[in-house]
Amino acid sequence: MTRAFAWIYLAVALGFIFLPVGMLVLFSFQDGRLPVPPFNGPSLRWYADVLGDRRLMSALGNSLIVAAVSSAIALLLGFLAAQALARYRLPGTLLMRVVLIAPFTVSYLIIALGLLTLYNRTGIGLSLWTAGVGHVVINLPLCFAILYAAIGDHHRNAERAARDLGASEVKVLALVTAPMLMPSMLAAFFLSFTFSWDEFIIAFLLTRFDVTLPVEIWSLLRSGLTPRANAVGSLVFLVSVSLLLLLELTVFRKVRR
Amino acid sequence: MARAHDNRQGWGLVAPALIWTTAFFVVPFLMMLALSFAKMEGRSVVTGFFPDNYIRIFTEPSLLRGLVVSLEITVTVTVISMVLAYPLAWIIAFRVPERWQRLVLILTILPFWTSYVVRSYSWLLVLGQNGVINKTLMTLGVISEPISMSASRFATVTGFVHFFVMLLTLTIYANLKELSPNYARAAQDLGAGRLATFRHVILPLTLPGLMTGAFLTLVLCIGDYITPQILGGNNELTLPQLIMMQLGRRGDFPMASAMAVVLMGIVTLAYLFSARWLRIDRL
Amino acid sequence: MTAAPVSAFRKSISLSLLAATALTAAAPATIAPAFAQSQELNALVWCDHTDPELVQPFEEEHDVRVNLREYEGTAAGLAILEQSRPGDWDVLVIDAVDVGRAVDLGIMAALPADELPTGDFFPELVMEDLNTRDGTTYAVTEKFGYNTIAYNKAAVDPADMTNFETLFSGKYDGRIAIYDYYLPVLGMLSLSEGIDTGDLDAEALETLREPLFDLRARSSQVSEVVASQTALATGEVDILVGGGEWLTAVLASENADLDWTIPEQGGVLWAQSIGVLESSENKDLATEFVKYIVSPEGQARLATSSCYWGMPANAAAGDVLTDEEKTVLRWDDQPDFLTRVQRYPVPDAELDTAMQDLWTDMLQQ
Numbered sequence: 001m002t003r004a005f006a007w008i009y010l011a012v013a014l015g016f017i018f019l020p021v022g023m024l025v026l027f028s029f030q031d032g033r034l035p036v037p038p039f040n041g042p043s044l045r046w047y048a049d050v051l052g053d054r055r056l057m058s059a060l061g062n063s064l065i066v067a068a069v070s071s072a073i074a075l076l077l078g079f080l081a082a083q084a085l086a087r088y089r090l091p092g093t094l095l096m097r098v099v100l101i102a103p104f105t106v107s108y109l110i111i112a113l114g115l116l117t118l119y120n121r122t123g124i125g126l127s128l129w130t131a132g133v134g135h136v137v138i139n140l141p142l143c144f145a146i147l148y149a150a151i152g153d154h155h156r157n158a159e160r161a162a163r164d165l166g167a168s169e170v171k172v173l174a175l176v177t178a179p180m181l182m183p184s185m186l187a188a189f190f191l192s193f194t195f196s197w198d199e200f201i202i203a204f205l206l207t208r209f210d211v212t213l214p215v216e217i218w219s220l221l222r223s224g225l226t227p228r229a230n231a232v233g234s235l236v237f238l239v240s241v242s243l244l245l246l247l248e249l250t251v252f253r254k255v256r257r
Numbered sequence: 258m259a260r261a262h263d264n265r266q267g268w269g270l271v272a273p274a275l276i277w278t279t280a281f282f283v284v285p286f287l288m289m290l291a292l293s294f295a296k297m298e299g300r301s302v303v304t305g306f307f308p309d310n311y312i313r314i315f316t317e318p319s320l321l322r323g324l325v326v327s328l329e330i331t332v333t334v335t336v337i338s339m340v341l342a343y344p345l346a347w348i349i350a351f352r353v354p355e356r357w358q359r360l361v362l363i364l365t366i367l368p369f370w371t372s373y374v375v376r377s378y379s380w381l382l383v384l385g386q387n388g389v390i391n392k393t394l395m396t397l398g399v400i401s402e403p404i405s406m407s408a409s410r411f412a413t414v415t416g417f418v419h420f421f422v423m424l425l426t427l428t429i430y431a432n433l434k435e436l437s438p439n440y441a442r443a444a445q446d447l448g449a450g451r452l453a454t455f456r457h458v459i460l461p462l463t464l465p466g467l468m469t470g471a472f473l474t475l476v477l478c479i480g481d482y483i484t485p486q487i488l489g490g491n492n493e494l495t496l497p498q499l500i501m502m503q504l505g506r507r508g509d510f511p512m513a514s515a516m517a518v519v520l521m522g523i524v525t526l527a528y529l530f531s532a533r534w535l536r537i538d539r540l
Numbered sequence: 541m542t543a544a545p546v547s548a549f550r551k552s553i554s555l556s557l558l559a560a561t562a563l564t565a566a567a568p569a570t571i572a573p574a575f576a577q578s579q580e581l582n583a584l585v586w587c588d589h590t591d592p593e594l595v596q597p598f599e600e601e602h603d604v605r606v607n608l609r610e611y612e613g614t615a616a617g618l619a620i621l622e623q624s625r626p627g628d629w630d631v632l633v634i635d636a637v638d639v640g641r642a643v644d645l646g647i648m649a650a651l652p653a654d655e656l657p658t659g660d661f662f663p664e665l666v667m668e669d670l671n672t673r674d675g676t677t678y679a680v681t682e683k684f685g686y687n688t689i690a691y692n693k694a695a696v697d698p699a700d701m702t703n704f705e706t707l708f709s710g711k712y713d714g715r716i717a718i719y720d721y722y723l724p725v726l727g728m729l730s731l732s733e734g735i736d737t738g739d740l741d742a743e744a745l746e747t748l749r750e751p752l753f754d755l756r757a758r759s760s761q762v763s764e765v766v767a768s769q770t771a772l773a774t775g776e777v778d779i780l781v782g783g784g785e786w787l788t789a790v791l792a793s794e795n796a797d798l799d800w801t802i803p804e805q806g807g808v809l810w811a812q813s814i815g816v817l818e819s820s821e822n823k824d825l826a827t828e829f830v831k832y833i834v835s836p837e838g839q840a841r842l843a844t845s846s847c848y849w850g851m852p853a854n855a856a857a858g859d860v861l862t863d864e865e866k867t868v869l870r871w872d873d874q875p876d877f878l879t880r881v882q883r884y885p886v887p888d889a890e891l892d893t894a895m896q897d898l899w900t901d902m903l904q905q
Contacts, residue, residue, distance in 0.1 A: 081274035088267025107480020114285030233375030490761035508619025
């Protein structure tokens with residue numbers, strides 16, 4: 001591959017990747033009711049509109065809560081399971097690993113339908129939390145896999161030392177293992193958080209009134225063509241990206257050293 | 258190490274995760290499997306062991322077509338995404354100077370963080386009759402009439418490829434960076450040309466990563482409802498769209514379950530096919 | 541997987557760090573603090589009811605939170621209700637022609653007919669035959685409109701649109717979109733074949749297959765509300781079969797060229813009814829909600845709600861709506877329109893399945 005071709009390819013690829021986002025953001029500033037060309041000039045009315053929208057804002061709140069809680073549960077369960085399978089020689093370890101990873105290889109739609117069947121049969125009413133359960137199911141394999149891969153022998157030695165000094169198993173996990181795995185724990189948590197936060201089909205099928213942001217955006221899209229959708233999308237994107245860059249420049253710069 | 262006392266603790270640690278996965282994944286799936294053998298009579302579900310739904314999926318042209326459409330789209334998307342992502346990852350890994358690589362990589366996958374639902378919608382703004390592409394081409398005088406691009410399989414595939422190029426660039430990049438440059442150097446020292454080095458050394462070494470990426474693409478693509486729903490213009494229906502139609506319009510849960518089981522079957526087949534390259538089971 | 545995705549994920553982990561921390565910190569502030577109301581009302585509705593401007597005045601007046609959930613087709617709505625527990629739902633919005641199906645299932649509660657302003661309604665919209673059974677009123681019509689032909693008059697000869705047959709002439713091939721709801725579109729086709737929508741049965745349905753597939757072949761897409769609007773507004777298509785004021789009104793201020801008409805073959809009248817559910821544990825408040833919706837103020841807000849516009853069933857809403865709004869709704873033409881349209885077909889479960897099968901076949905053609 002020649003040098004020039006490589007740079008051209010890179011430029012074109014980046015153009016392709018940024019094209020839709022660029023349009024999205026541009027037409028979120030549209031002064032008019034239709035987010036399509038021609039661009040009528042900048043206006044912030046749709047941002048004001050979105051920020052003042054009760055349904056969107058409560059959906060945002062719901063999304064954050066579900067993402068935080070479901071990721072925390074997935075992290076805790078994943079951490080314990082990874083610890084167990086990495087440390088103890090349990091019979092059927094391979095089978096357990098397969099079972100724990102399995103949800104990761106299945107479409108979300110299938111997980112959602114399965115849970116819907118379960119809830120219908122057992123008479124559990126749909127709510128934000130029934131969707132949250134689904135989010136734990138999809139994120140548990142991820143947390144487990146990341147932490148399982150991260151646990152190494154040097155952790156084991158530190159744990160043994162702590163045990164020899166008389167620390168209880170709970171204390172060892174909480175005060176020795178968890179802190180040593182902190183970068184991976186953080187990674188697992190935030191990755192789960194983003195997956196849950198942006199997840200649509202499980203939240204769509206398993207919530208009733210208190211919906212999450214992607215579901216609310218979906219009904220916004222279905223109910224009419226409006227730059228509001230652009231404004232919401234741009235806001236989510238801009239907030240995500242600025243935090244991402246902030247974290248990249250602070251936390252991870254340190255971690256890599 | 259393997260003392261009985263220790264093992265009890267081990268079981269205690271793994272139990273919560275196993276119970277959760279069993280109760281909210283395995284059991285629901287089995288219930289759905291059972292429901293897929295029920296059937297609708299009028300408006301009520303008759304439980305039992307009826308193969309009716311499956312027979313319909315594989316014999317009714319419109320339903321079978323959904324299966325075919327899903328497979329065609331998924332294969333197209335997977336192939337195109339890999340072909341586009343590999344050179345991109347390669348360029349970032351070997352052409353971009355080391356100190357800029359991370360920045361370029363972040364840029365490449367930045368739009369990942371657009372809301373998933375909104376991402377497809379924004380392609381409508383690009384591909385539409387009055388979208389940027391048409392507007393630009395017409396201003397440049399390349400075309401005189403707008404080309405019809407949205408509401409088609411082309412639009413669906415474009416939306417998917419956009420997403421998976423980002424995902425695959427990431428996985429392939431990681432894979433390429435793990436390669437020791439010594440392999441390539443050694444091959445070249447032994448007289449292999451660049452192309453031969455790539456074909457016989459680098460490609461085989463990155464194959465597991467590539468296959469894992471392809472498998473992920475397949476799973477995510479074939480089960481996706483939003484992208485074809487927003488971009489496809491209902492000109493053809495994929496399996497997930499048919500499933501949502503059973504739920505949303507007909508209230509036919511048994512049929513939706515049967516279709517989901519078929520979807521699951523396809524993913525399993527794809528898994529078995531690619532298992533020898535995948536590393537999922539080696540975790 | 542240890543190698544590729546996970547390490548890829550881990551390398552990109554910083555990327556995933558995202559919004560999380562700061563957003564989590566911001567969460568408590570965004571969780572609407574205003575919902576301290578004592579009572580809740582759960583309504584299964586169509587998207588036009590989710591406009592805050594419609595619901596908020598009622599919530600404030602009665603100190604109640606109205607929870608709304610949208611649904612698509614009657615079959616799906618009834619499925620949701622069947623899978624719920626008693627008390628889950630209080631209010632139901634449903635196709636007027638399907639009220640009977642709901643009554644058959646025993647899920648509708650009686651409404652106090654004397655407290656409903658049906659005396660002020662457009663007479664055709666009282667729809668006693670649908671909303672009432674054996675002298676008991678189970679639902680009340682709230683909104684109506686037409687599924688006909690919407691078009692862009694800058695790109696289409698309006699004279700052509702007065703005849704449904706023009707769509708099959710080849711002149712507009714590839715510039716047509718079909719609204720993705722089987723009942724009204726099959727109703728329109730049935731009218732163009734000279735079959736009254738009320739006479740549509742399994743046998744008659746088969747005669748629609750060919751024209752439906754023909755129309756499909758001449759269309760570039762079959763789309764839901766938003767995609768239809770986008771397509772018309774952006775010039776993707778110039779004609780929408782099944783469209784009407786519900787589609788063009790929202791865009792009227794933006795593109796004055798969007799218009800609609802009822803062809804000489806006739807159009808289909810859509811009407812939605814609202815009622816209280818038998819299993820509701822809060823029937824009084826639910827009834828109050830229904831009364832609010834059919835009051836002149838509620839009707840005016842519903843008519844112009846953000847999802848789609850439509851005529852209010854209660855003609856007294858005319859005193860509340862502005863002249864501009866009435867012009868967009870074509871208030872003065874209603875008596876004429878109403879004589880030229882027929883109601884939705886009313887299929888039983890079997891025919892409904894047959895219709896949906898036909899529709900799926902058409903989509904997958």
